Structures are given as structure tokens and as C-alpha cells.
Amino acid sequence: MPDLWVCASTCVLGALLLLVLGRAVNRERRTVALPAPPGLPLLGHSLTLRAWAPLSWFRSSGGGSGDQRLLAALLRWSEQYDGAFQLRTGWLGRLLLGDPRVVVVLSDPPAAHALLALGEDAAVKPRRYYASLDRVLHPAAAPSSATAGSSPQWLLLRRSLLHAFSISELRQDFEVAKVKALSLARVITDLGPGVVLDVDDAALRFSLDVMGLSKLGYDFQAVEAQGEVLMLRLLEEVSAEWDARRRRLLSWLAPWISDAAAEGQTRCRILHHFIEKELWADIQARGPPPADDVTLAAQLARLRSPPSRGAPALPLQRTLSELATQLLLAHGPTGHCIAWALGCLAANRAAQDRLVAELKREGVFDDPLKLSYDILPKLSYLDCVVREALRLYPTMPFPATVRTLKKDVVLGGGGGAGGLTLAAGSEVWVDVFSMHRSPRLWRDPNRFIPDRWMAEVEAAAAASQRQPQGKQQQGSQPQDGEPPGDATAEATATAPRRYDGLCTVEPDPDAEGGAAAAQPPPPAAAAAVAAAEPPLCSPDAFMPFGSGPRSCLGQRLAVAEVKAALAVLLSFLVFEPSGEDDAGAGAGGGGEAGEVAQMGLGLFLRPVGGLHLLVAPRKRRT
Numbered sequence: 001m002p003d004l005w006v007c008a009s010t011c012v013l014g015a016l017l018l019l020v021l022g023r024a025v026n027r028e029r030r031t032v033a034l035p036a037p038p039g040l041p042l043l044g045h046s047l048t049l050r051a052w053a054p055l056s057w058f059r060s061s062g063g064g065s066g067d068q069r070l071l072a073a074l075l076r077w078s079e080q081y082d083g084a085f086q087l088r089t090g091w092l093g094r095l096l097l098g099d100p101r102v103v104v105v106l107s108d109p110p111a112a113h114a115l116l117a118l119g120e121d122a123a124v125k126p127r128r129y130y131a132s133l134d135r136v137l138h139p140a141a142a143p144s145s146a147t148a149g150s151s152p153q154w155l156l157l158r159r160s161l162l163h164a165f166s167i168s169e170l171r172q173d174f175e176v177a178k179v180k181a182l183s184l185a186r187v188i189t190d191l192g193p194g195v196v197l198d199v200d201d202a203a204l205r206f207s208l209d210v211m212g213l214s215k216l217g218y219d220f221q222a223v224e225a226q227g228e229v230l231m232l233r234l235l236e237e238v239s240a241e242w243d244a245r246r247r248r249l250l251s252w253l254a255p256w257i258s259d260a261a262a263e264g265q266t267r268c269r270i271l272h273h274f275i276e277k278e279l280w281a282d283i284q285a286r287g288p289p290p291a292d293d294v295t296l297a298a299q300l301a302r303l304r305s306p307p308s309r310g311a312p313a314l315p316l317q318r319t320l321s322e323l324a325t326q327l328l329l330a331h332g333p334t335g336h337c338i339a340w341a342l343g344c345l346a347a348n349r350a351a352q353d354r355l356v357a358e359l360k361r362e363g364v365f366d367d368p369l370k371l372s373y374d375i376l377p378k379l380s381y382l383d384c385v386v387r388e389a390l391r392l393y394p395t396m397p398f399p400a401t402v403r404t405l406k407k408d409v410v411l412g413g414g415g416g417a418g419g420l421t422l423a424a425g426s427e428v429w430v431d432v433f434s435m436h437r438s439p440r441l442w443r444d445p446n447r448f449i450p451d452r453w454m455a456e457v458e459a460a461a462a463a464s465q466r467q468p469q470g471k472q473q474q475g476s477q478p479q480d481g482e483p484p485g486d487a488t489a490e491a492t493a494t495a496p497r498r499y500d501g502l503c504t505v506e507p508d509p510d511a512e513g514g515a516a517a518a519q520p521p522p523p524a525a526a527a528a529v530a531a532a533e534p535p536l537c538s539p540d541a542f543m544p545f546g547s548g549p550r551s552c553l554g555q556r557l558a559v560a561e562v563k564a565a566l567a568v569l570l571s572f573l574v575f576e577p578s579g580e581d582d583a584g585a586g587a588g589g590g591g592e593a594g595e596v597a598q599m600g601l602g603l604f605l606r607p608v609g610g611l612h613l614l615v616a617p618r619k620r621r622t
């Protein structure tokens with residue numbers, strides 16, 4: 001009898017084991033359809049993903065050549081595997097680093113658009129990146145509108161904040177940016193003729209001030225400050241800390257045994273203190289905001305103390321987390337973008353001269369005060385320059401556009417005619433950098449050629465001219481006159497689906513949040529791949545601000561800021577390479593292997609050690 005029991009239980013256990021193994025193999029099969037480059041036996045690609053120098057286990061080894069090698073490897077594999085492949089992490093990598101089993105890397109434009117268009121029921125921002133961002137930005141790791149999953153509270157917050165980006169707000173913000181840029185130009189001119197300047201530092205000061213003044217009503221005076229700016233330093237250190245934690249082996253253990261990690265925690269605490277006791281205290285001291293004030297500060301104050309009795313107030317910790325996140329996400333990528341653009345223009349003197357000629361033609365050079373938000377559509381070469389700089393150096397490539405799949409999905413485009421089948425649980429990266437540099441999608445992808453955008457820019461300008469007055473931008477942003485904090489249609493909680501650099505093109509209203517949003521754009525880029533020579537420009541393969549319902553909230557402000565900074569600075573100053581940051585032959589975006597500076601990959605794509613240019617006052621009268 002006991003033998004029978006042993007036999008029966010062995011059979012049951014065996015069957016269970018087979019079931020579990022079968023499911024695992026089945027799941028594996030479904031993802032194995034994607035090719036994978038060779039990796040290490042137990043670690044898979046875990047080290048590659050972190051651009052790691054393996055010996056520095058408890059410290060950040062990030063930045064510089066490791067990151068540049070990672071970007072180069074991803075680009076090489078993207079080309080080899082036609083824009084869709086998988087990286088495996090190995091069980092040791094999963095155990096020590098908490099990596100998911102499979103990471104899928106997409107740079108195929110239709111598949112990437114389709115992924116980012118998926119709703120939260122199918123694809124979410126992975127908590128392992130975003131919770132760690134919350135942790136460095138808030139003591140209780142409270143989520144913000146950028147890091148939380150979609151929920152009624154998220155929707156309320158996002159809708160409310162969108163009012164801060166309406167057209168009339170952007171017009172005012174542009175004026176703030178112009179005045180700050182004039183101030184920056186004066187500060188640089190006062191340094192004397194022919195100085196070597198870290199334009200990355202200067203641009204970060206500018207973008208922090210613009211964000212502070214325009215959206216929070218707080219002047220950090222970073223542009224005018226002689227020495228170090230506390231807030232700027234804290235934000236930099238905190239994003240470095242986030243990056244270090246991402247790379248640290250056994251990161252949960254590190255704070256107890258590593259000085260660097262303990263230091264990082266202290267820096268985070270100083271930032272939390274500053275946000276609560278200085279910034280939020282200042283906003284509160286202003287009292288209830290006037291009805292026509294829809295800045296981020298005013299909207300947060302309203303959400304915190306809603307006027308209608310019974311409406312739930314935004315918890316203090318979410319308010320503080322929101323403030324810190326908005327500051328970080330707004331100033332970092334925008335500042336670095338201005339720096340990369342100046343680097344490209346310095347290395348391409350003909351492009352710089354042509355931009356100055358355009359500013360002269362439109363009267364901006366002689367009278368920079370003439371520069372306004374409404375004159376931007378006439379500055380088409382400026383638009384081309386900004387797009388081209390964002391193409392070569394998309395300042396938020398990882399992990400901004402990463403999603404974890406909640407269910408199996410089929411994405412059109414990638415993986416051949418049948419589309420790409422991806423299994424639930426996969427982490428999917430949209431590799432914007434490889435997409436922007438793919439020789440299959442762009443002719444001369446590593447060269448700075450603003451003119452490649454001219455046809456697209458002119459078509460966008462013509463489309464905006466055709467719009468009846470007052471109808472521009474409907475569907476994506478709240479219109480002027482809408483009451484602050486009002487519950488607008490759900491569709492307004494989504495940002496524009498695709499980049500519209502002139503800030504004046506109306507997105508297709510049907511595409512916003514509706515069924516059409518789930519469709520990938522016309523596969524123009526895919527068709528071009530089939531052609532013998534890649535096109536000079538592939539607009540569908542351009543997504544510096546992401547795509548879909550979680551695309552960048554501040555993209556129009558960012559573009560407006562970059563344009564204001566470039567137009568004003570170039571009216572007063574000449575930029576030339578200093579030779580200090582050359583990262584390869586032909587540096588300056590002009591040569592095949594050339595970059596204007598070494599790229600570092602943390603939260604943002606930044607020039608490692610800054611971007612040093614030779615700056616001289618421009619001759620303004622002949």
C-alpha cells in the first residue's frame with residue numbers, strides 16, 4: 001500500500017514538474033523567436049545593459065566611454081537584427097541585479113510607435129526604473145505624474161498640469177526664455193573676447209531659470225550667479241545617484257557598506273529638504289493663486305487645496321514629488337539639448353552662418369526683442385537645426401521609453417509581415433538613439449545635416465498656415481480660456497503623438513486617445529528601408545519625446561526654450577570648437593566617427609565633463 005502512495009505522489013509531482021517546465025519552455029519559445037546577440041553564460045547581457053566596468057561593484061562606473069560603447073553595441077545589433085532583438089540577462093544577473101529575464105530592444109519605427117501607443121492595460125512604465133527615480137526624488141518614494149501608472153489620481157494630475165502648457169502659456173514662457181537668454185548672452189559677453197566656456201553648464205543654468213520662472217514663479221538666478229548654484233548641483237547629484245544605483249551590484253546592500261552610496265543618500269535628503277522647505281514653502285506663502293494663473297505652481301497649489309468641499313486634496317508627498325520630478329525632467333534634457341545643438345553648430349560653421357543669416361533676414365539679429373513665439377514659423381532653418389540636434393543627440397533615450405508588458409502583444413511592423421509577438425513580462429526598450437542613427441533609415445546618419453528636415457518643416461509650416469485662427473493645437477492641449485483645473489475631455493490628458501517642432505501644427509484630433517492612437521503611423525520609414533538608398537529624412541523614425549499617451553508633457557516648452565536660447569545666443573556670440581572635448585576623428589558631428597563630445601548615458605544623454613566651446617562676441621555692425 002505505501003508503495004502505491006509513493007508511486008502516485010511521484011507521478012503527481014512529476015506531472016507538476018513537467019507542467020511547470022512546459023510552461024517555461026513555451027514562454028521561452030514565444031520570445032526566442034527574436035534573435036539575440038551572444039552574451040555571458042550566467043550574466044547574459046546584464047553587464048552590457050549597464051555599460052559596466054565589472055570591478056567597480058559598489059560604485060557607479062557610469063559615463064564616458066562605457067556608455068558610448070553601449071550605444072555603439074546597441075546600434076550595431078539593431079542594424080544586424082533589423083531593428084528588433086532581445087537581450088538575455090542570465091539567472092545570476094537576475095539574482096544580483098533584479099533584471100527581468102528578457103529585454104527586447106526595438107528601433108523599428110512602426111513597432112516602436114505601436115508599443116508606445118499601447119494603453120496601461122497592456123504596457124506600463126517599469127517600476128524598477130521609475131520607483132528608483134521616485135526614491136531619489138522623495139523620501140517616501142511618492143510617485144509623480146511621470147512615474148505613476150495611469151489611475152484616476154494620475155489622470156486628474158496630468159489634466160491639470162496640461163493647462164500649464166496651453167498656447168497662451170507658451171507665449172508667455174517664450175518671453176521668459178528670451179529675457180533669460182539675453183541675460184545669459186550678456187553674462188558670457190562680459191567674460192571677455194575668446195573664452196573657453198562649458199556651454200552645457202551655461203545651458204543647464206538657463207533651463208533651470210526658465211523652468212523656475214515660467215512654471216513655478218521662482219527665480220533661481222542660476223544664469224546670473226557667479227559660482228555654483230545649489231539647486232543645479234543637487235539635481236545633477238541626484239540624477240547621478242539614480243544612475244549609480246542602477247549600475248550597482250546588490251544595490252539594496254550598498255548603502256550599508258559603501259561610502260559612495262551613503263553620500264548619495266545624503267544628497268537626496270538635501271534635495272528633499274530644499275524642495276519642501278524652500279520651493280513649496282515659497283509657493284504656499286503666495287496664498288491661493290488668482291483665477292487666471294495656470295502655471296504648474298498654481299495648479300499644484302489648487303490640487304493641494306481644492307476649492308470645492310469634499311474634493312480629495314493631492315497628498316503633500318505627491319505634491320513634493322511632482323515638484324522635484326518636473327524640475328529634473330524639465331531642466332536636464334532641455335539644457336543638454338541646447339548644449340549639443342551649440343556643439344553641432346560650432347563644428348559646422350556653414351550651418352551656424354546660415355542660421356545667423358536667417359536671423360538677420362527676419363530682423364531678429366538686429367533687434368533680438370523682435371523674437372517672439374509667433375515669429376518661430378518663419379525661422380525654418382532654426383527649426384531644422386533643433387530637429388537635427390535632437391536626432392543626433394536625443395537627450396532622454398533610456399529608460400524614458402521603456403515599457404513592461406502586462407500581456408502578450410503583437411506589434412505591427414517589426415519582425416516581418418506578421419508583426420512582432422512579445423510575451424507578457426518582457427521589458428521592452430525603444431532604442432531611440434539607434435533609431436535616430438540607423439543607416440537603414442537615414443542617409444549619412446552620423447552627419448549633422450539640418451537641411452534634411454527642410455521639406456518636412458516647410459510642409460508643417462504650410463499646414464499651420466491653413467489652420468483657421470484659434471483652432472491650432474486643439475485636441476492635445478487645453479485651449480486658451482478653458483477654466484483652470486476644469487475636467488476637460490479625457491483625450492486632453494494625452495500629449496501630442498508625434499513631434500511637431502514648430503509648436504503650431506494641429507495633431508489629428510481622432511488620433512488623440514481614441515482608437516486611432518493604437519495604430520502605428522504609415523510605414524513610410526519601413527517602405528524606405530526596402531528602397532535601395534535610405535532617405536535623407538525619415539520623420540516616422542524620429543521620436544526624441546517618445547510617442548503615444550505617455551509622451552513628453554513639456555515637449556513644446558522644451559522646443560520653444562531651445563529655439564529662444566539658440567536665436568539669442570547666436571545673435572551675440574560666435575561658437576567654435578575648443579578642441580577639448582573631441583570624441584573621435586572629425587569631431588563635430590561632421591565626420592563618420594565624430595561626436596561633438598563624449599556621450600554619457602544616465603537619466604539624460606549628456607556630454608561627459610561638459611561641452612567646452614571657444615566663444616567670442618559676434619560682430620554686430622559692418
Ligand code: HEM
Nearest residue numbers: 146330333334337396400545546547550551552553554558
Ligand atoms: C529637449 C527636452 C526634452 C526631451 C528630449 C524630453 C524627452 C522625454 C521623453 C523621451 C519622455 C518619455 C516619453 C515616453 O515614455 O514615451 C518624457 C517624458 C516626460 N517629460 Fe520630457 N523631455 C524634454 C523636456 C521636458 C520638459 C521641459 C518638461 C516639463 C516642463 C518635461 C516633462 C516631462 C514629463 C512630465 C514626462 C512624463 C510624461 C508621462 O509619463 O506621462 N520634459 N520626456
